[in-house]
Amino acid sequence: MALRILLPLLLLAAALLLLPAEGVDNVASDCCLKTSKKTIPSALVKSYRIQGPETGCQLRAIVFTTKKEKKICSSLTSLAVQKLIRSLEEKQKNPPKKPQGRSRRQNGKRV
Template sequence: MALRLLLPLLLLAATFLIAQTQGIGSSASDCCLKNSQAAIPRGLVKSYILQGPESGCLLRSVVFITKKNKKICASPSDPAVQKLMQNLDKRVKNDKKDGKRGQSPRSGGRPRRHKRQRV
């Protein structure tokens, strides 16, 4: 009789332990574990994200996203990193201004062809 009561409890406990080990229900985030000391080329980067305790990460970092969608972690207190962040902010601001005017640059470098008017 005691075995009938114990078996469902053991199954429930085993299910709970398996779910914990597989990470079900946990909110794991992709955090930087260390910051790069190398200089980051300006033309390589397209955007950045700030990381810290508010995002669930222990290390404060600036995560730069490259044009090939790679991530580079850098120290937010580094003056070169701060300058790169300012340059990216200016680029985004200028892109928004150009978008509001309706002037989007054409790809391919060729001027737009105009249709001939018939007389």
């Protein structure tokens, strides 16, 4: 009789321990807690994303990722940030063209 009552309770406890808690996510643990006011050179930045309540973060911000994989949090309202976002979007639309033909190294060799 005691086993009938104890077994479902043990199964429920095990399920609660094994299942992840709702609202806990890797993205939320990667949230910006404050923003930087420094200007970021566009040559250093490769991408950006927007964080806010829809991504599980309290602070609404732009998160830039540098070419060295560093994250920089910036304010959405900064004019410099908006200009940098437009610049990144323009680069995505029109990626730089690679030179065609022989490389400099090949041109210098004599056969």
